[in-house]
Amino acid sequence: MSDATACTDTLARLMKALDSRSDAELARALGISPQSVSGARRRGEVPPAWVQLCAEKTGCNAHWLFFGQGPMFLPPHLTDGTGSADGETGADMITIPLVEARLSAGTGSLEVNGGTEGGHAFRGDFLRRKGNPRRMVLMRVSGDSMVPEIFDNDLVLLDQGQTEITPGRLYAVGFEDAIYIKRIDMLPGKIILRSVNPAYAPVTLDLRGDCAEQFRVIGRVLWSGREYR
Template sequence: MQAKDFDSFFERLKEHTDISTQAQLARELGVGRAAVSLVKKKGAVPPRWILELSVRYNLDSTWLESGLGSPRPEVNAVEFADEFSRIPKVAARLSAGGGSFETGGEIEGFYAFRKDWIGGKGNPSDMVLMEVYGNSMEPELKEGDIVLLDQSRKDILAGGIYAVGVEDTVMVKRVEKRPGQVVLHSDNKDYAPIYLGGDELENVRVLGQVVWVSREYH
């Protein structure tokens, strides 16, 4: 039986790490005690916590979240490969504001998605996860959201949300293609559209389309 509640998660964590108190957990995650108390009250452990702790302590993320399988990734490798696809989360952050210069592609860790689900979105080998930074796409995307990008989807479709690189800046916007011009729209009306044309188009690259979003509630 799956056990995704906080208490079961915390017992598994204590058994296989040096974390023994909620105060230690808060320090490891860089959050306040109140955040841990709120998660315990709500029951559901944020995906980002699972990711960070599984990478830091070499634990299987599925086991840490639900208790299914074995604590160590290598023990679950065969079963995992049959049922799940591992999608990398990269260090680069998508700016939903004025622009982000954090364009590094270093892998921070992996999220597991069921193959039957993610296969309906596209080819898992084309997928990558990135974090949203800024508020220009609110309410659709909020700061701290983790979005799943399909990097094979680079043809601009009306109304689609895309990760777009402009020189060294990486942004997440609704993209409109016009003759000789690309327009980057924000959902937050406090932000004006960005019009790119002429020589500027040579520095514009569509990195992929957003096909899914994960959100933490505080």
């Protein structure tokens, strides 16, 4: 399903829950401008805050509002009053796919296909606070340039919808045929990729030349975790 289709379906469920017959009525019910709704349709992305507000106002199941899965309303004993399942009795869980690609935190590794090799479940309320769960993926890290913050073979959670750079934040970035995890700083016309491991010097990319076509922000890193051997 495309982002545009998923967005249209989510907006339709919001309208049903809020008894709205038009985008203008939906905007009034959410306390936002009609332009915000039209903007969401154009981008193909519904802000998680709209779903959370609708769940709070109507008691609807937030997972149903977001994805059309499960009942529109959960039984009272399974909710915490916001339309989300309670963590002790069957939490609202969302499985994020683990993609068949390896991010490099060192010398770089080639990106492979977009297939998946399973996934891991996270609490839905956690993911929605962080961004858009539909744009999130998990990837494994290769290399030691981010040690001790991120280790070789750690998992990282990426939101591919967050590609606008906030200086100092952690991102997965692509340059030429390699993918890296770095903290990003910015200067006029330049990007600085910083490692945590002092053995790796910062890398400065001049985006006013050919580098601009070879550099891309894949997504912001939201979480990392590891399995102990």
